[in-house]
Amino acid sequence: MALLSVQNLIIGYQSQNGLLRAVDNISFELEKGRPLGFVGESGCGKTTIGMTLMGLLPSNARILGGSIGFGNKDLTKLNEDQWRNIRGKEIAMIFQAAMNALNPVYRVDEQVIEAIVTHRPDISATDLDKRLKELFDLVEIPQNRMKDFPHEYSGGMKQRVIIAMALACNPQLIIADEPTTALDVIVQDQILKEIKIVQQKMNTGMIFISHDIAVVASVCKDICVMYGGQIVEKGTREEVFGSPRHPYTKTLLGSYLSLDNKGEIIVPDMREAADLKLENGYCRFAVNCKICSRACKSRKPDWIEISSTHKAFCCEESVVRNANE
Amino acid sequence: MLKNPYIQRFIKGWQIFIKNPLGKTGLIILFVFMVMALASFFVPLISPMYDPMTGIDPDIKISTGPSLTHWLGTDNVGRDLFAQLLEGAKVAFIVGLSSAFFSIVIGTIVGMISGYAGGIVDTILMRIADIIMVMPSLVILLILSSLFGQFNIWIIVFIIAILRWPAVSRVIRSQTLSLKHRPFIEASMVAGASHLRIIFRHIMPNVLPLAFLYMTFRVTSAILVEAALSFLGFGDPSQVSWGMMLQWVWKSGHMFQAPYWLIPPGISISLLTLAFYMLGRSMDEVLDPRLRKEGQS
Numbered sequence: 089m090a091l092l093s094v095q096n097l098i099i100g101y102q103s104q105n106g107l108l109r110a111v112d113n114i115s116f117e118l119e120k121g122r123p124l125g126f127v128g129e130s131g132c133g134k135t136t137i138g139m140t141l142m143g144l145l146p147s148n149a150r151i152l153g154g155s156i157g158f159g160n161k162d163l164t165k166l167n168e169d170q171w172r173n174i175r176g177k178e179i180a181m182i183f184q185a186a187m188n189a190l191n192p193v194y195r196v197d198e199q200v201i202e203a204i205v206t207h208r209p210d211i212s213a214t215d216l217d218k219r220l221k222e223l224f225d226l227v228e229i230p231q232n233r234m235k236d237f238p239h240e241y242s243g244g245m246k247q248r249v250i251i252a253m254a255l256a257c258n259p260q261l262i263i264a265d266e267p268t269t270a271l272d273v274i275v276q277d278q279i280l281k282e283i284k285i286v287q288q289k290m291n292t293g294m295i296f297i298s299h300d301i302a303v304v305a306s307v308c309k310d311i312c313v314m315y316g317g318q319i320v321e322k323g324t325r326e327e328v329f330g331s332p333r334h335p336y337t338k339t340l341l342g343s344y345l346s347l348d349n350k351g352e353i354i355v356p357d358m359r360e361a362a363d364l365k366l367e368n369g370y371c372r373f374a375v376n377c378k379i380c381s382r383a384c385k386s387r388k389p390d391w392i393e394i395s396s397t398h399k400a401f402c403c404e405e406s407v408v409r410n411a412n413e
Numbered sequence: 414m415l416k417n418p419y420i421q422r423f424i425k426g427w428q429i430f431i432k433n434p435l436g437k438t439g440l441i442i443l444f445v446f447m448v449m450a451l452a453s454f455f456v457p458l459i460s461p462m463y464d465p466m467t468g469i470d471p472d473i474k475i476s477t478g479p480s481l482t483h484w485l486g487t488d489n490v491g492r493d494l495f496a497q498l499l500e501g502a503k504v505a506f507i508v509g510l511s512s513a514f515f516s517i518v519i520g521t522i523v524g525m526i527s528g529y530a531g532g533i534v535d536t537i538l539m540r541i542a543d544i545i546m547v548m549p550s551l552v553i554l555l556i557l558s559s560l561f562g563q564f565n566i567w568i569i570v571f572i573i574a575i576l577r578w579p580a581v582s583r584v585i586r587s588q589t590l591s592l593k594h595r596p597f598i599e600a601s602m603v604a605g606a607s608h609l610r611i612i613f614r615h616i617m618p619n620v621l622p623l624a625f626l627y628m629t630f631r632v633t634s635a636i637l638v639e640a641a642l643s644f645l646g647f648g649d650p651s652q653v654s655w656g657m658m659l660q661w662v663w664k665s666g667h668m669f670q671a672p673y674w675l676i677p678p679g680i681s682i683s684l685l686t687l688a689f690y691m692l693g694r695s696m697d698e699v700l701d702p703r704l705r706k707e708g709q710s
Contacts (some may be wrong), residue, residue: 142603147532176605183603188595193419194620199597203604253604 090157091293092118092141097154097164097331099136099145109134110149110362112317112372123287123294125308125325127301131361133317134297138265141295143171157315158261175205180259182283183250190238191308194359196249197234200224203256223252226286244275244305251282259294280306292308301341305329310397313337316362316372323398333408334393334400335375335380371403380405419582426699442688446502446681453499460660463493465500465653467551476671489665494658498677501655506683508570508639510653513631515574520581521624525612527582527673528589539586542579550576552637558647566649569642582626590619626700629693640682655682 099111111133118124138385139145143166156163158179161175166174180203190199191349197220204219213218224231238246247267254262254305264283266389268276268401287294298304302309311328312325313321321334362372362395369388374380389403400408430436457464462471469481473491477483482517485494527538554572562574593616601615628688642648643656644663655678662674 109486144602158615172605172607173605174605181603183596183600188597189600191597191601191615191619199600202606206607206610250600253600256604288466 090117091120091159091297093157095157096136096153096387097140097156098152098386099140100150100152101146102150104245106365109152109387110317110364111140111186112364113154113369114317114319115154116312116319116322118293118295120293121288121291122260122310123296123303123308124133124312125296125298126309126312126314127298127304127347128298128314129340132314134299134314135265138181138295138297141179141261142175143168144175145293156203173207176259178259180254180262182254182262182264182280184268184270189240189246189250192238195235195237196241197224199238200252200256203253207257219256226289227252227282243271244278247271247275247279248282251279251286255286255290256261258290259292261289261295263295263297265297266299267296269298276303277392282303284308294313301329313340317364318372318401319400320373320402321400323395327395329339332371333394333398334402335407337376337400339376370400379404414653424488429699430695433695433698435691436698439695442684443692447497447506447686450503450506456496456499461498465497466493466651467494468492472606476665476667476674477675485677486671488674489660489667494673494677496680497658498654498655499654501658501678501681502685504566504652504654504709505636505682507631508566508573508637509685509689510576510634512570512573515535515571515627516578516631516635517581517624517628519574519625520578521617521620522586523578524582524585524614525589528586529593529608529612531617535581535586540584542582544653545576546583548576550634551641553572554638555645555647556640559643563647563650566652567652569639569649572636572674573638577631577634581624581631583624584627588623589616592616592619624698626693626696627687629696631640632689635695636682636686636689654681677690 094117095115097111097114097373098109100106101110103148108190114133114137116124118245124139128134135147136145139153140151141163143163145151149241151164154164158174190290199261201216201220204216213282220234221231225292229245229248229252233241233245236246238249241249247270267283271279280303283294287307294307296304296307305325309325311323312319313324313328315336321328321332321337328337329341332341363375364372371384371389374384377384384403387403389401390405391399391401393399393407394408402408414495427594428439453465457468460468462468470487470491470493470500473483473487474491476487478486480486483495485498487493488497523538527535527542548699550573553576554569557572598615601611606614637656638650641655644659646660646664648654648657657673658678661669664667666684667674
């Protein structure tokens with residue numbers, strides 16, 4: 089049985105312009121040991137999914153439909169107290185290590201054990217100390233730095249501490265929301281290796297959210313590509329990045345910064361933002377799609393199966409079937 | 414030990430603070446008054462005649478000027494004015510510091526809860542704060558004491574604190590609003606921390622420096638309110654204070670006959686409130702780097 093099973097999830101934001109469906113009818117399953125990556129541009133709903141799985145949606149957001157099966161619970165039906173029991177203990181989150189990711193007035197070790205102290209207040213001091221040492225070994229920070237303050241750490245070390253914080257209670261599921269975005273490429277590489285090793289050692293489920301295709305490709309085995317709140321293509325890493333089928337995936341993979349071409353940026357023509365108010369089920373990429381025909385605007389797209397794991401959400405079956413387009 | 418950011422911050426802040434002539438002057442004045450307040454504990458031990466409230470020089474029946482036995486002279490029943498001045502310093506510190514302390518405790522808690530909770534809680538707490546903020550504390554105290562008779566000094570302290578927290582809570586609230594969205598708050602939320610834990614463990618240590626800054630300004634206003642109240646005859650009759658001394662000099666008709674009686678408490682009130690104000694201003698500079706001049710770090 090899958091660790092996490094999301095079915096037809098719809099999340100809406102109440103805005104001044106009416107209800108926006110930031111996440112529109114999303115379904116996916118997550119197995120232990122198969123990290124799942126979400127890629128897409130800013131505002132495509134990746135972070136909203138992460139926040140929903142932590143039960144920390146902003147006050148103007150609501151779950152409009154669908155279910156999130158985690159173990160034998162449905163996460164959409166929990167109250168705040170039940171959520172507090174799950175957060176940090178069964179589902180943990182790795183943040184982006186920005187300037188203020190750690191509280192400046194506390195020592196690093198005090199912050200790492202926050203989740204343990206919260207969920208197991210009766211833990212003995214020796215057990216706590218033992219666990220703390222394990223965690224620092226796991227993320228490869230020397231134990232003599234445990235008592236330091238956050239401002240004495242480098243950016244990469246802070247990110248390791250944040251990983252250690254997430255792992256403190258041995259969670260079953262880790263959500264990593266842009267964990268390497270604030271770091272330079274060399275540290276980024278080290279942290280990604282760290283995340284991979286930790287994930288394999290502890291055999292947890294992992295959801296990895298990033299806009300950086302290379303980062304997602306290096307960590308995840310399964311990929312979901314998102315656009316405007318919809319998953320447009322899903323499959324294994326090799327399938328999605330090796331032979332992209334959906335027009336948006338092709339566009340995304342085709343946009344990059346070119347260094348040889350006088351620094352020119354090759355970005356495909358994206359004129360309009362996705363219309364999040366569009367009725368449930370219609371293709372939101374249609375406004376920018378090159379192969380879009382009139383039919384796309386009048387009928388709902390379907391999941392087109394390319395292999396048992398690889399699927400794309402599109403109206404034009406012939407285009408999707410043809411890998412060379 | 415030296416690595417502790419509190420200590421480091423304190424040392425760095427102290428260096429900036431001591432460079433500022435305003436802060437230095439304030440600190441020196443404050444130190445003098447502190448010595449005076451401490452001395453008030455020992456003066457009655459020298460001779461019961463020097464007790465500020467009950468000590469009467471048996472040889473003196475009218476107000477006399479400065480002499481060797483009475484440095485500042487005596488009042489009209491023969492009590493030593495210097496002893497009263499020292500006692501007044503002690504009372505000013507007690508009234509100022511304790512009512513400032515109570516008001517920042519209330520203000521900080523209300524401000525943090527209001528800023529953190531937001532929404533309807535925020536609206537209700539801040540409207541209450543607005544209502545209290547526009548009440549003139551002296552007038553309220555006058556009305557209350559004319560209704561219920563003269564108050565004990567601690568009740569006065571408490572009423573001043575109750576009337577003076579809203580300004581603190583506004584400042585703490587705005588600081589909390591900005592802290593609330595820092596990633597470390599989100600991180601502890603994700604770790605499963607409860608709201609109370611987040612407020613008192615993660616937000617409070619970060620707003621305390623600001624609260625202490627506001628405490629120095631509250632001290633000033635509390636001392637002034639107590640002095641005004643006592644001068645108008647609504648103070649605690651069993652307690653000598655500077656305001657009380659002024660009330661006695663006026664009531665006994667020595668206003669223009671005994672400058673040695675009138676001037677010292679008046680100057681003391683001005684100097685002590687000025688000292689706290691200067692202290693606050695230069696602490697402000699420590700906490701807000703934008704107020705510093707070029708070349709200071």
